[in-house]
Amino acid sequence: MEEAEKGEILEWNTKPSSMEEAEKGEIFERNTKLRLDDHPQATAMGVASLFNVDLILDILSRLPARSVHRFKCVSVLWRDLIADPANHKKLPQTLDGFLYTTFCSSGYRHHFAGFSGGAASFDPSLPYLHPNKGEGITQVDACNGLLLYRRYNSNRHDYHFVVCNPATGRWVELPPQPQTQETMNRLNNTAGLAFDPAVSSHFHVLCFERTFPKTLIT
Helix, strand or coil, rough: CHHHHHHHHHHHHHHHHHHHHHHHHHHHHHHHHHHHHHHCCCCHHHHHHCCHHHHHHHHHCCCHHHHHHHHCCCCCHHEEEEEEHHHHHHCCCCEEEEEEEEEEEEEEEEEEECCCCCCCCCCCCCCHHHCCCCCCEEEEEECCCCCEEEECCCCCEEEEEEEEECCCCCEEECCCCCCCCHHHCEEEEEEEEEEECCCCCCCCCEEEEECCCCCCCC
């Protein structure tokens, strides 16, 4: 009898322990699911998704702009953080150097003068801007890291604008402007570039047409 009672007592005492472990497992699983629900990117990023956002931005702010651009591929979270205009002021804002052009018999050549004396992190010759045969290209404007160029043929009437980011190597050719006989007779057509990464990731190109008076006052 005593052995039977001991067996019953032992069996009775072990059941709550198993139930407690099961409850703990359910609680752990439920809490883990809640954490994953709060951080949907965790499945793709693992522990990195739980990093403090300010810490990620602080790390990114210490890296070159080209590296920050490549890190957009890490995850959706990092892409959104880097692309968010509200975070642009926290990202690299240091001036690495100057991009300038010289003119020779073969046309314009681009050069980079870095403050540190080291080589540029990009190809300063901007090969994607090299004009085709019978074309010319000239820099029109620059604004907050973007460059505006005008590419034209020999008669200088058929032209279009190109905007590029030398740090990332990305560029876009803008649609050509409608040409009329009046606009073709106008000289020195130019444009201005407006871009503020702290406000928006979009840029604006403003076209201007200067005309000369038919009569001169002397």
